[in-house]
C-alpha cells in the first residue's frame with residue numbers, strides 16, 4: 439500500500455496567496471456578467487460583509503466550504519444575498535427553494551458558469567472558448583455545450599454503462615486479488631490508486647495514458663490538489679507550480695492518446711466526446727485539455743467517497759459485522775474456477791437491491807463529506823419561492839454543505855453519523871419525537887440536482903458499492919506495525935472551496951489482511 443507524508447491542507451503562505459488571488463478571480467469571472475450593484479428590496483435579505491465590498495470574497499476564499507455554514511448562522515433565511523464586489527451571490531439554504539431554483543434552468547444557467555470555470559481550470563485558448571460559449575451569448579446554453587450534455591447523459595444511463603461497468607469490476611477484481619497479506623499504507627492513497635487505474639481503464643480503454651505510463655498518476659493528483667489555484671489563474675505557473683506542471687503533463691499524455699487514436703478502444707462515452715470535440719473544431723491538444731476536466735469529474739469524487747465509506751464502516755465494529763452478514767446473506771455466492779479453486783462472487787445487482795444498510799451507509803457517508811455548492815448564473819431576472827427576486831448577472835449557490843448539516847432538515851442528529859438514515863427512503867428519514875418523516879427530496883446534494891444531476895452516479899454506484907463490499911467481506915484492517923490502533927475519522931479539509939468531497943487531512947494507516955476463511959479464495963466482483 440502507498441504511503442505519504444504529503445500535507446493535505448494548504449500551508450498558510452499558500453492560503454494567503456490564494457486568498458489574494460481568489461478575490462481577483464471571483465471578480466474576473468463576475469466581470470463577464472457584471473450584476474447591478476444596488477440591492478432591490480425584493481431580492482433575498484442581504485448580509486453585509488464585515489469588511490465592506492470584499493469581506494465575503496475573502497471569507498469564501500479563506501474558509502472554503504465552511505464559510506456558507508458560518509454566514510448562514512448570522513442570516514437564518516432560506517435564501518440570502520452576499521454582496522461580493524459589484525455583484526450579489528444568492529445563497530440558498532432551504533431544500534424547498536433549491537428545488538425551485540433547479541426548475542428554472544433557463545433563467546438560472548449552470549453551463550455559462552461551468553464554461554468559464556472549466557476554461558480556467560484546463561486553460562483553453564480563445565478559439566476553444568468561443569466554441570464553448572457559442573455564437574449567441576444571450577442563450578443560456580451554447581449548441582456545443584448542449585451537444586456535450588446530450589452525449590454525456592446518454593452514455594451514462596444505467597442501460598448504456600454495462601460494458602464500462604463490466605470492465606471496471608474486472609479491473610477492481612484484479613486489484614483486490616493482488617493485495618498482499620499484511621500490506622500496509624494510507625487507506626486514502628490506496629483507494630485513490632485503485633480507482634485511478636480501474637476507472638481510467640473502463641473509460642479510456644486498455645491503452646489509456648495511465649496504463650501506458652503509471653507515473654502519470656502523481657502529476658494528475660498534483661493537478662487535482664491545486665485546482666482552485668489554477669481556476670484563480672493568477673500566474674499559475676508560479677503560484678500553482680506543481681498543479682500547473684501536473685496539468686500540462688496530463689495534456690501532453692492525452693494529446694498523444696488522441697493523436698494515436700487510442701480512444702477508438704475506449705468507452706462509448708469517450709469515443710462520443712472525441713468525435714464531438716474534434717468535429718466542432720477544437721484542436722487535438724485543446725480537446726486533450728477537455729479530457730483533463732473529464733478525468734477530474736470521473737476520478738476524484740468516487741475515490742474520496744470510497745475512502746469515507748470504508749472509514750465509516752471499519753471504525754464501527756458492530757456496523758462492520760452487520761454489513762458483512764447483510765452482504766454475505768444477499769449478494770455473495772460461492773463458485774469454483776477452472777483450476778478447482780474457490781471463488782466468492784459479489785453480485786452488484788443484489789448489492790443494489792438487497793443490501794439496504796450498505797446503501798444507506800453509502801449515502802450517509804456522502805451526506806457528511808459532500809459540501810458541494812450547486813452554482814447557477816442568473817441570466818434573466820426571475821422570481822423564486824413566489825417572493826425572492828433574483829437579478830440577472832448575479833450568481834446563485836445552492837449550499838449543499840449547509841443543508842447536509844441542518845437539524846431542521848435531518849433532525850437533531852444532523853451532525854452525526856447514522857447508518858440507518860437512508861434505509862426507509864433514498865432521500866433520508868428524520869425522527870424527532872413525533873414519528874418518522876421523509877426528508878425533502880432536494881436536501882441531499884451530493885450529486886447536485888435538477889438538470890445538473892451527476893450523470894456518473896450510476897457508474898459510481900457500481901464501482902463504489904462493489905469495491906466496498908469486496909473489502910468489507912474479504913479483509914480485516916489491522917493497526918500499522920508497532921501501533922495499538924488505527925486512527926480512523928481523520929479531520930476533514932472543510933476549509934477548501936466546495937468543488938468536491940472533502941478529503942481527510944491526516945493519514946489513516948492500516949494493515950490489510952485477508953479474513954479468516956478468505957485467505958486463499960479468489961474474489962470476483964460481478965455486475
Ligand code: HEM
Pocket residue numbers: 587590735736737739740743808810811812813883884885886889890891892893894895897898
Ligand atoms: C460518488 C461519486 C461522485 C459524486 C459525489 C459526483 C458529484 C457530482 C456533482 C455534485 C456534480 C454537479 C456539479 C456541479 O453542480 O457543479 C457532478 C457532475 C458531473 N459528474 Fe459526477 N460525481 C461522482 C462521480 C462521477 C463519475 C464516476 C463520473 C464519470 C463517469 C462523473 C461525471 C460527471 C460529469 C460529466 C458531470 C458534469 C455534468 C454536467 O456538465 O451537466 N461523476 N458530479
